[in-house]
Amino acid sequence: MTHSMDRTLVGLTVGFAVVALLGVFVLPDWLLSQTLIAFSRALAVVGLLVLWRTGLVSFGHALYFGLGAYTVAMLGRELGITEVLITLPAAAVFSALVGFGLGFIIRKYREIFFAMLNLAFSMVLFGILVKTESLGSTDGFSVEQPTIFGLGTDDASVKLIALFLGVCAVGWLVAVLVHRYLGSVLGSLTTAVRDNEIRVEYLGYSVAEAIHGKYVMSAALTGLGGGFMALALGQVDPESMVNWTVSGELVFITILSGPGSVAAPFIGSLIFELLRTYAYELVPYAWQLIVGATLLLIIFFLPGGVWSLISRLTGRRDAGRPESSRPESSRGEANP
């Protein structure tokens, strides 16, 4: 197992390095831009992956995506802080704090109630933003030019490359850290909590705390992803950052990617972005049809997501079994 962990670390490092090099030297700007957007979302999906392995699906993580995006945008607009080394961590920390607070309520719920409670909270933020004229209500507002170490640029393609490299570096770091986390004792309390909460309690660990911790982690990662998205689009508005459709996209990508590896969200997210672009080119008014059909195919034929395909091709053993393949009797029974 240690051997295969090394393999993942090596794979992540090589993978991100190759993508970064391709981005700088080969890829056209439009593809660079799509990868930037895809990887921004992938950061959020890594958080959802941790929740999914715990047996929890959130239909409301646009809340944290939006909080992250608006944190970055408002720091620039209200306080003139455009330094990404401040704004992006702030996006993650602020989302984490909100997630920590809401977590006390949310950790009591499971399954559809967990999903819907998250949705409810995210729609509250959506409602507030839509009604707040000083934040541009439905139009939102544009994000100030970002700077790093005080340096900024007006050259759009330089900015794009810089952001792209940034999201690759942060993506690599997040993937490595979350991979480490999943290999730890706390990380094993993802699938263990999903399988049997009673046993976890009787082994001496609080299920509520385990879920709360993972929830805060997912909130932080989603906030970070939202922060990158604000920088990538140069604009924040409720519709594209906080609406329930954004939450839906994140869940879509999570299922598309599969829970098998922390690398999966990056691959799945890129596939989703390209799929959507080409579907839109092909049938501008019915692209959702193609995207939806793809999801159906994945659910029917690849319940472990695209990652299960990759792991099959490379002969890996799938670490996180997908929800749908677990035996019926696996839920912990309330009490004999």
Added chain:
Amino acid sequence: MSAILEATSLNKTFGAVTAAKDINVAVAKDEIVGIIGANGAGKTTFVNMVTGWLPPSSGSIKFDGKDITGLAPRKITRLGICRSFQVAQVFMTATVFDNLLIALGIADSHGFAALKPLRVADREARADAILRRYQIHDYRDQVAGTLPQGIRKLLDIAMAMVAQPKILLLDEPTSGISIEEKFGLMDIVMAALKEDGVTVLFVEHDMEIVERYVGRVLAFYQGEIICDAPPAQALVDPKVIEFVIGDEPQGQMMRERAAVQGGAQGEASDA
């Protein structure tokens, strides 16, 4: 001899139903106690109160002199009372080996130590040793959800023992196990428990098992303890025969035996 577990005036009511009525029990270290009673007699309620799943309506539970009444299960586990379940509670999608690794990992880790890797050589060696002790090493890499009932029960008990508790409560270790397997399973469990020097309380329907493995019997009827004695005495007690054994499969046999030993007493049961 001081008591390791002491329940004083325990009561538990669910609405109008009394599941436990004025229970007073003191268990000494290293005792092996069998808890018997018909369905609904309050055996599992007692176990659930001791392990923190249910807070008692009144009364107190002391463990090693400390009051543990109403503490959460995980806190009681950390103090040193663990349990197995009537329906084995294991991680169904994980392998047998991973089940034990996770259990060991949780037992080993407090606070931020839980961020250290799960799979370390020392822990893997301990997991393997436990699998051998409970004779389930052949199933090491099998997913728990696919295990035969008896093996899953052994795994459940092995996981409960991982934290090296001072008291272990077994809730019907042989339920769902075939007659041919039950003694083999109990031999493995009892040998392993003896090695660890743990005080055992176990709920059991099977009087043959009770007779063979316990040193003391607590018989429950309608939430009350109606008999607290060594098995030789308890299993021929007329009240026990009427209210407990009469409902059991071996009731007939036990009644006959009691009739031989106790003469006319045997007639007390007409169940």
